[in-house]
Amino acid sequence: MSVGGHAGVQTTEDGSLIIKPALPLEHKFYQDLSTQDGFKDLRPYLPKFFGTLKLEGQVDESKSTADGSIVVKKTKDAQKDEPIGIEARWAVLQSLVLENLSHPFLKPNILDVKLGTVLYGEDAPPEKVERMLKTARETTSLETGIRLTGFQVYDNITSQPVNTPKSYGKSIKPSDLPEGIRRFFPVSSGESSLGLPAKLLFPILQYIREDIAEIRSALAGLHFRMVGGSLLIIYEADFAKAEEGIQWVKDVEDGKIDPEEDDDDDEDVKEEEVDKKRPPYVVKLIDFAHTRVKPGEGPDEGVLKGIDTVLSLLDGRIKEVESML
Ligand code: ADP
Ligand code: MN
Numbered sequence: 313m314s315v316g317g318h319a320g321v322q323t324t325e326d327g328s329l330i331i332k333p334a335l336p337l338e339h340k341f342y343q344d345l346s347t348q349d350g351f352k353d354l355r356p357y358l359p360k361f362f363g364t365l366k367l368e369g370q371v372d373e374s375k376s377t378a379d380g381s382i383v384v385k386k387t388k389d390a391q392k393d394e395p396i397g398i399e400a401r402w403a404v405l406q407s408l409v410l411e412n413l414s415h416p417f418l419k420p421n422i423l424d425v426k427l428g429t430v431l432y433g434e435d436a437p438p439e440k441v442e443r444m445l446k447t448a449r450e451t452t453s454l455e456t457g458i459r460l461t462g463f464q465v466y467d468n469i470t471s472q473p474v475n476t477p478k479s480y481g482k483s484i485k486p487s488d489l490p491e492g493i494r495r496f497f498p499v500s501s502g503e504s505s506l507g508l509p510a511k512l513l514f515p516i517l518q519y520i521r522e523d524i525a526e527i528r529s530a531l532a533g534l535h536f537r538m539v540g541g542s543l544l545i546i547y548e549a550d551f552a553k554a555e556e557g558i559q560w561v562k563d564v565e566d567g568k569i570d571p572e573e574d575d576d577d578d579e580d581v582k583e584e585e586v587d588k589k590r591p592p593y594v595v596k597l598i599d600f601a602h603t604r605v606k607p608g609e610g611p612d613e614g615v616l617k618g619i620d621t622v623l624s625l626l627d628g629r630i631k632e633v634e635s636m637l
Pocket of ligand 2: 317318599
């Protein structure tokens with residue numbers, strides 16, 4: 313279910329939550345977000361944060377790793393200096409419990425877009441700064457403020473997601489980005505078993521664009537530096553469910569239904585979470601492992617540049633899809 317990042321994000325058994333081992337900065341960011349008024353406009357565009365889980369372990373400060381990750385050792389049993397294992401090497405004591413954004417979708421098409429032109433934090437060691445400067449230069453990051461980290465798109469025939477790994481986004485040039493966006497928002501046709509019919513994709517693209525424009529305004533008013541953070545874009549690939557979602561959005565816009573109210577039967581509300589009527593897409597900011605609030609320093613221009621790139625890519629795709637209607 314994850315399309316980018318490390319292999320450490322886990323889902324709870326019912327699929328509704330994710331557990332993400334988190335560095336202290338990410339934990340702090342979610343705490344600030346919940347408590348500080350300045351974040352009010354951004355809050356709707358972050359996954360719901362339910363708190364933290366604590367692992368039984370302790371950061372092993374004697375073991376430094378090349379990528380700046382952290383080694384956790386067990387504390388409360390006999391083998392006390394044995395690291396938990398390779399997959400937990402970068403885990404820390406606190407894991408964040410977050411809303412699983414893809415859970416309400418039948419067939420979630422998911423894109424992770426890494427934002428920003430600066431890919432190293434202020435505490436990065438010199439060799440990491442060098443490495444990240446090079447990565448930004450050699451990928452789309454420096455010039456456009458984004459990199460396509462990875463995405464999945466459902467195949468309508470097999471009903472299985474088709475994954476595009478991060479090597480694709482890392483290898484392309486800025487002039488290839490429109491093609492990348494086309495691959496994530498394909499129009500189903502005789503030749504392709506991927507994507508939605510143009511008439512369903514068109515409104516969804518517009519809704520996504522509107523939300524991203526709102527995210528831009530919220531970020532423009534915040535003083536922060538985001539490193540390695542992403543826009544996570546998800547939309548429904550199931551035709552019937554997408555159509556139902558579009559109708560739901562229209563009904564809400566027309567005042568026919570109240571989005572706060574569950575229009576299903578009152579009984580079994582919890583169990584029916586997945587069937588709850590809702591928009592056929594979601595856009596959120598994720599991954600704040602290296603995001604710092606910086607009062608007085610203004611917004612992160614590289615991140616805003618990236619959002620502007622995404623907006624103009626969407627404008628381009630909206631025009632193309634409109635011509636297929
Ligand atoms: P990292 O890149 O540090 O491993 P991320 O927070 O970017 O961690 O998460 C990795 C991947 O997990 C994302 O690309 C996304 O596919 C998935 N993911 C992260 N947070 C959520 C969430 N709240 N809901 C659904 N999927 C998520
Ligand atoms: Mn990430």
